[in-house]
Amino acid sequence: MKEKINILLLGSGGRECAMAWKISRSPRLDTLYVAPGNAAPYGTRVALDPMDFPAVKNFVEEKNIDMIVVGPENPLVGGIADFFADSEVKVIGPKADGARLEGSKEFAKEFMVRHGIPTARFMSVTEETLEQGMHFLESLQPPYVLKADGLAAGKGVIILDSLADAKDTLSDMLSGMFGSASATVVIEEFLSGIECSVFVVTDGEDYKLLPVAKDYKRVGEGDTGPNTGGMGSVSPVAFADEVFMEKVVQRIVEPTLKGLKAEGIHYKGFIFLGLINVEGNPMVIEYNVRMGDPETEVVMPRLKSDLVDLLEGVADETLSIKQVEEDPRAAVSVMLTSAGYPGDYQKGKMMTLPGQGDVLRFHAGTRLDEQGNVLTAGGRVMALTAYGTDIAAAAAKALAEAERVDFDGKYFRRDISRDLQAM
Ligand code: AMP
Numbered sequence: 001m002k003e004k005i006n007i008l009l010l011g012s013g014g015r016e017c018a019m020a021w022k023i024s025r026s027p028r029l030d031t032l033y034v035a036p037g038n039a040a041p042y043g044t045r046v047a048l049d050p051m052d053f054p055a056v057k058n059f060v061e062e063k064n065i066d067m068i069v070v071g072p073e074n075p076l077v078g079g080i081a082d083f084f085a086d087s088e089v090k091v092i093g094p095k096a097d098g099a100r101l102e103g104s105k106e107f108a109k110e111f112m113v114r115h116g117i118p119t120a121r122f123m124s125v126t127e128e129t130l131e132q133g134m135h136f137l138e139s140l141q142p143p144y145v146l147k148a149d150g151l152a153a154g155k156g157v158i159i160l161d162s163l164a165d166a167k168d169t170l171s172d173m174l175s176g177m178f179g180s181a182s183a184t185v186v187i188e189e190f191l192s193g194i195e196c197s198v199f200v201v202t203d204g205e206d207y208k209l210l211p212v213a214k215d216y217k218r219v220g221e222g223d224t225g226p227n228t229g230g231m232g233s234v235s236p237v238a239f240a241d242e243v244f245m246e247k248v249v250q251r252i253v254e255p256t257l258k259g260l261k262a263e264g265i266h267y268k269g270f271i272f273l274g275l276i277n278v279e280g281n282p283m284v285i286e287y288n289v290r291m292g293d294p295e296t297e298v299v300m301p302r303l304k305s306d307l308v309d310l311l312e313g314v315a316d317e318t319l320s321i322k323q324v325e326e327d328p329r330a331a332v333s334v335m336l337t338s339a340g341y342p343g344d345y346q347k348g349k350m351m352t353l354p355g356q357g358d359v360l361r362f363h364a365g366t367r368l369d370e371q372g373n374v375l376t377a378g379g380r381v382m383a384l385t386a387y388g389t390d391i392a393a394a395a396a397k398a399l400a401e402a403e404r405v406d407f408d409g410k411y412f413r414r415d416i417s418r419d420l421q422a423m
Pocket residue numbers: 120145154155156157188189190191192195217274285286
């Protein structure tokens with residue numbers, strides 16, 4: 001084993017920044033590169049498109065990269081792990097076969113049915129089966145859940161209150177609302193409950209669970225307004241107690257890993273279970289084949305163990321001898337966003353970053369100008385993560401920091417974690 005390794009991390013969001021921060025702290029690390037990255041101070045930025053696999057390969061050879069950590073789903077669904085399968089470099093993330101768990105909602109639902117994993121009742125519909133789809137909608141109680149089968153940048157799920165709207169939207173989706181991603185639509189029964197995100201890391205044989213988190217998707221306080229990429233996150237999640245997690249493991253984690261093996265899918269990487277707690281019983285809302293954003297911004301701070309050591313366990317199939325130790329402190333992350341997001345918003349605003357205390361600043365949509373100033377460059381700009389003895393204390397610290405870090409048009413939610421504070 002090499003004493004220290006070179007890592008290339010692909011991606012440019014808050015998730016990747018939190019991973020870069022964590023990787024940077026590893027005694028196993030020689031050099032970290034982040035492509036394309038943002039204005040964050042962790043790792044060396046590289047102007048590479050994560051979807052340009054030949055360019056990634058050239059860089060890997062040039063810099064003697066030992067491991068590629070893939071942040072977002074697109075390169076995985078696009079087959080980056082397959083592309084590098086015969087090379088020396090270790091890719092953290094599934095091959096395209098495993099990435100279908102996220103790349104196709106229809107595949108994911110059918111996989112769950114095949115392996116007896118609890119999920120909402122559903123029907124998968126195309127233009128040809130539109131009529132059956134309409135009948136299925138009629139058989140359901142409102143609200144109605146419609147999901148584009150393919151990747152739609154987190155926007156492919158629509159929830160409608162009236163049957164008429166659901167029918168119209170189903171037709172619209174099938175006729176190209178999300179391009180080819182919605183040529184197939186999954187209609188689902190609506191599940192009522194509180195959600196949480198469980199992260200599994202697996203080497204194809206063994207697995208470990210990372211700290212459980214919850215994210216806040218809606219733009220407005222009290223979970224109102226349109227869905228966003230995520231306005232904040234918290235860990236731990238009180239209702240994900242020992243009894244609940246035992247059910248998650250027995251009913252979801254282990255059947256999922258067994259199912260992958262049974263289908264000949266050798267899965268190495270992260271599995272993100274989007275779960276909903278329906279009267280004490282966990283059900284799967286979705287699978288993702290990567291870490292969550294902004295969940296990673298609280299999961300990495302709460303992971304005490306060395307992430308690089310853990311990822312080497314994934315690559316070398318030695319995860320069974322690795323440890324996952326959690327920081328006992330709570331963590332809350334508040335996302336600063338640009339006014340107007342998730343609709344239209346302005347970029348290029350100069351950021352004011354007063355002297356940093358102990359609150360972590362995970363850059364999301366930021367960039368550096370020629371003078372080294374940090375400018376806003378996206379809807380989600382920066383995740384501020386604070387620790388606390390409990391989640392209320394962590395939230396108070398993150399919010400205080402959200403007042404200090406500034407830019408024109410700054411917006412954030414003040415109620416991140418509040419629903420869990422009462423539990
Ligand atoms: P997704 O993009 O799959 O994460 O879905 C976006 C959000 O829609 C989820 O986080 C849930 O809040 C909601 N959602 C998806 N499927 C269902 C369902 N069957 N019942 C209730 N809510 C759902």
